[in-house]
Amino acid sequence: MGLQTIFRAVIMGPPGSGKGTVSSRISQSFGLKHLSSGDILRANIQAKTELGLLMKACIDQGQLVPDDVISRLILSNLKTMDHSSWLLDGFPRTVAQAEALDTMCSVDTVINLNVPFDTIKERLTSRWVHLASGRVYNIDFNPPKIPGLDDVTGEPLIQRDDDTPDTVSRRLKAYENQTQPVLEYYRSKGVLETFTGTETNKIWPHVHAFLSKRLSGNQQDTGKA
Numbered sequence: 001m002g003l004q005t006i007f008r009a010v011i012m013g014p015p016g017s018g019k020g021t022v023s024s025r026i027s028q029s030f031g032l033k034h035l036s037s038g039d040i041l042r043a044n045i046q047a048k049t050e051l052g053l054l055m056k057a058c059i060d061q062g063q064l065v066p067d068d069v070i071s072r073l074i075l076s077n078l079k080t081m082d083h084s085s086w087l088l089d090g091f092p093r094t095v096a097q098a099e100a101l102d103t104m105c106s107v108d109t110v111i112n113l114n115v116p117f118d119t120i121k122e123r124l125t126s127r128w129v130h131l132a133s134g135r136v137y138n139i140d141f142n143p144p145k146i147p148g149l150d151d152v153t154g155e156p157l158i159q160r161d162d163d164t165p166d167t168v169s170r171r172l173k174a175y176e177n178q179t180q181p182v183l184e185y186y187r188s189k190g191v192l193e194t195f196t197g198t199e200t201n202k203i204w205p206h207v208h209a210f211l212s213k214r215l216s217g218n219q220q221d222t223g224k225a
């Protein structure tokens with residue numbers, strides 16, 4: 001489907017809340033370009049770029065990378081997507097990052113996946129990812145067709161170095177302290193839309209319905225007031 005107006009969305013939620021899975025469904029269903037800060041950082045680590053090597057320790061310990069580093073990286077990526085609709089995943093993660101994004105453009109909607117921390121902890125340890133595409137599988141509820149292999153490319157899946165129980169706890173702390181204030185930031189701007197649940201497959205129909213409505217509204221807006 002072609003979007004007549006440019007639509008800019010952010011997806012938020014604690015680590016393992018299903019942002020990656022919901023993001024790929026959104027980009028498939030609505031044609032928004034998916035940009036994931038975590039995927040970009042992991043690609044840099046994989047390719048052993050200077051940035052990747054510098055940030056690896058930080059990421060493996062479950063800490064956030066510095067605001068100025070990630071903001072510069074993401075904003076320069078967004079500049080190349082000037083005329084497309086996009087969905088940002090993993091950025092902004094601090095109020096400083098949200099303010100940096102605001103200097104470039106405003107966000108139309110923020111999809112907040114509100115998943116209980118208890119659910120998340122057990123989920124992350126059964127998670128497998130395809131590094132090159134960011135596709136996420138879960139051996140319990142969203143397994144690959146062939147165990148250990150990506151459905152699309154047939155390449156091997158890996159477990160992330162930061163999906164260990166201790167690191168997951170630190171990532172949840174970072175989320176509480178540094179990222180939850182960003183939800184308030186967007187709530188006060190009136191663009192925050194929260195979806196609560198424990199299962200991605202149950203949350204997804206609500207996200208789909210919401211975006212269908214928002215995007216068709218958008219298209220009518222171009223004709224009307």
Ligand code: ATP
Pocket residue numbers: 014015016017018019020037038039041058059060062063064065066070089090091092093094097162171
């Ligand atoms: P999940 O992908 O399961 O939702 P997550 O949100 O913790 O979990 P990613 O978004 O992939 O994972 O990020 C992995 C790591 O990369 C983070 O723990 C952090 O170290 C770093 N990182 C990613 N995005 C940012 C950001 N916007 N600011 C600071 N650090 C970031």
Ligand code: MG
Pocket residue numbers: 019020036038089090
């Ligand atoms: Mg992710």
